[in-house]
Amino acid sequence: xxxxxxxxxxxxxxxxxxxxxxxxxxxxxxxxxxxxxxxxxxxxxxxxxxxxxxxxxxxxxxxxxxxxxxxxxxxxxxxxxxxxxxxxxxxxxxxxxxxxxxxxxxxxxxxxxxxxxxxxxxxxxxxxxxxxxxxxxxxxxxxxxxxxxxxxxxxxxxxxxxxxxxxxxxxxxxxxxxxxxxxxxxxxxxxxxxxxxxxxxxxxxxxxxxxxxxxxxxxxxxxxxxxxxxxxxxxxxxxxxxxxxxxxxxxxxxxxxxxxxxxxxxxxxxxxxxxxxxxxxxxxxxxxxxxxxxxxxxxxxxxx
Amino acid sequence: xxxxxxxxxxxxxxxxxxxxxxxxxxxxxxxxxxxxxxxxxxxxxxxxxxxxxxxxxxxxxxxxxxxxxxxxxxxxxxxxxxxxxxxxxxxxxxxxxxxxxxxxxxxxxxxxxxxxxxxxxxxxxxxxxxxxxxxxxxxxxxxxxxxxxxxxxxxxxxxxxxxxxxxxxxxxxxxxxxxxxxxxxxxxxxxxxxxxxxxxxxxxxxxxxxxxxxxxxxxxxxxxxxxxx
Numbered sequence: 384x385x386x387x388x389x390x391x392x393x394x395x396x397x398x399x400x401x402x403x404x405x406x407x408x409x410x411x412x413x414x415x416x417x418x419x420x421x422x423x424x425x426x427x428x429x430x431x432x433x434x435x436x437x438x439x440x441x442x443x444x445x446x447x448x449x450x451x452x453x454x455x456x457x458x459x460x461x462x463x464x465x466x467x468x469x470x471x472x473x474x475x476x477x478x479x480x481x482x483x484x485x486x487x488x489x490x491x492x493x494x495x496x497x498x499x500x501x502x503x504x505x506x507x508x509x510x511x512x513x514x515x516x517x518x519x520x521x522x523x524x525x526x527x528x529x530x531x532x533x534x535x536x537x538x539x540x541x542x543x544x545x546x547x548x549x550x551x552x553x554x555x556x557x558x559x560x561x562x563x564x565x566x567x568x569x570x571x572x573x574x575x576x577x578x579x580x581x582x583x584x585x586x587x588x589x590x591x592x593x594x595x596x597x598x599x600x601x602x603x604x605x606x607x608x609x610x611x612x613x614x615x616x617x618x619x620x621x622x623x624x625x626x627x628x629x630x631x632x633x634x635x636x637x638x639x640x641x642x643x644x645x646x647x648x649x650x651x652x653x654x655x656x657x658x659x660x661x662x663x664x665x666x667x668x669x670x671x672x673x674x675x676x677x678x679x680x681x682x683x684x685x686x687x
Numbered sequence: 688x689x690x691x692x693x694x695x696x697x698x699x700x701x702x703x704x705x706x707x708x709x710x711x712x713x714x715x716x717x718x719x720x721x722x723x724x725x726x727x728x729x730x731x732x733x734x735x736x737x738x739x740x741x742x743x744x745x746x747x748x749x750x751x752x753x754x755x756x757x758x759x760x761x762x763x764x765x766x767x768x769x770x771x772x773x774x775x776x777x778x779x780x781x782x783x784x785x786x787x788x789x790x791x792x793x794x795x796x797x798x799x800x801x802x803x804x805x806x807x808x809x810x811x812x813x814x815x816x817x818x819x820x821x822x823x824x825x826x827x828x829x830x831x832x833x834x835x836x837x838x839x840x841x842x843x844x845x846x847x848x849x850x851x852x853x854x855x856x857x858x859x860x861x862x863x864x865x866x867x868x869x870x871x872x873x874x875x876x877x878x879x880x881x882x883x884x885x886x887x888x889x890x891x892x893x894x895x896x897x898x899x900x901x902x903x904x905x906x907x908x909x910x911x912x913x914x915x916x
Binding site: 593594599600602603604608 | 764777793
């Protein structure tokens with residue numbers, strides 16, 4: 384009896400304030416979509432870091448002939464200088480940080496250059512002597528780049544120590560900025576959602592003042608009086624969260640997996656399983672929002 | 688059943704008290720008229736019994752409990768022992784007669800089978816058998832008040848408070864309502880009725896408590912409305 388009664392009260396309330404219910408659903412939908420998008424962006428970033436940082440190396444470029452950089456003023460790196468760099472890499476100081484070291488000679492660099500870029504018209508003018516020979520150092524922990532750079536940079540015969548991770552920095556910067564933007568929009572929308580849910584519950588409570596008055600009169604408990612209003616807010620917000628999950632799922636499925644996945648192939652993209660992992664969070668956020676709004680509103684409007 | 692000990696109620700700071708040092712006791716099963724002009728404190732008295740208001744000073748005891756010691760979450764349980772009827776009936780317009788009465792039981796969590804047996808009984812008792820499916824706007828004022836009484840009485844409260852229940856009704860209909868309240872009183876329910884209706888008070892010959900500007904000026908068993916008339 385109790386449950387059935389409460390359910391019918393909720394149904395009545397939701398239908399009576401249909402336009403408000405729909406607006407609550409839409410606002411939570413939009414705000415939680417932004418929240419979810421931010422979460423997915425962060426997941427994408429960490430996934431790319433995992434994927435790429437495992438593959439990248441630190442390149443220790445040795446001075447080529449005719450380099451204009453001040454570090455190479457002495458001309459091409461000599462065999463002694465190259466051996467000294469090798470010795471440094473094998474030293475007990477650096478050795479724990481290094482997984483593997485590979486020496487790429489000028490000829491190898493040239494071969495790989497030709498393979499990748501030989502169809503460019505200017506490539507014909509390039510010879511093996513224009514290439515840098517280099518040490519390709521794979522670090523045990525990619526975050527420890529600075530240790531290697533500090534030791535090797537500026538040594539005679541070393542032109543430049545380059546961390547390939549730097550290449551991704553700007554990309555991650557863009558993605559992190561996008562996350563921030565998304566979080567910012569989400570915050571504004573969540574605030575709007577709280578205010579709207581508050582207003583909806585208040586309207587609903589006012590439109591049923593007669594009923595709640597009689598409930599109080601005949602001795603219904605506070606919880607019993609307030610529960611339908613709370614659940615109304617919670618249900619509308621949860622539907623909004625459901626729509627947000629659906630929207631994100633479609634976005635990931637068709638925009639990321641189908642479209643980006645086929646046009647920009649070198650990235651390991653998040654997929655719809657990531658959406659399912661954030662879905663409970665979104666629903667929880669929706670319920671917390673509704674709960675906060677109900678507590679704030681109902682303590683004022685349905686007092687004993 | 689209801690005891691007031693030096694009860695004073697002041698609504699706004701500095702204003703004249705709505706009730707001023709009122710002490711009285713109403714026994715179980717009594718029928719009491721509360722008379723006095725508008726603003727004499729009758730409604731405040733009823734609100735204090737329901738614990739819709741709390742006294743500024745003094746103590747109110749209802750059904751053996753000191754209401755000043757009653758915690759907020761227990762107030763609903765107090766109200767389940769008190770039925771209340773008003774001048775404006777306070778029925779739900781979109782519910783039928785049956786649903787209006789059943790509502791009072793539903794919201795305190797009574798099981799369905801209990802509702803299905805109790806509601807027809809009480810409707811028959813108030814003389815509304817066969818009108819279960821009507822809605823309030825299809826009923827006369829007297830019938831609407833009977834629905835309200837049925838709703839107040841359906842949970843068999845030990846106290847029934849009536850705030851000018853005949854205020855909107857013609858004399859003949861009022862008489863019917865009074866007979867009904869008398870019947871309810873005979874079941875052992877304490878009835879407290881605030882009223883302006885001198886004819887009814889004079890006819891019934893019950894205990895009369897008169898309030899005037901918040902003070903109790905008369906407490907007379909088998910009294911009439913106006914002592915000076």
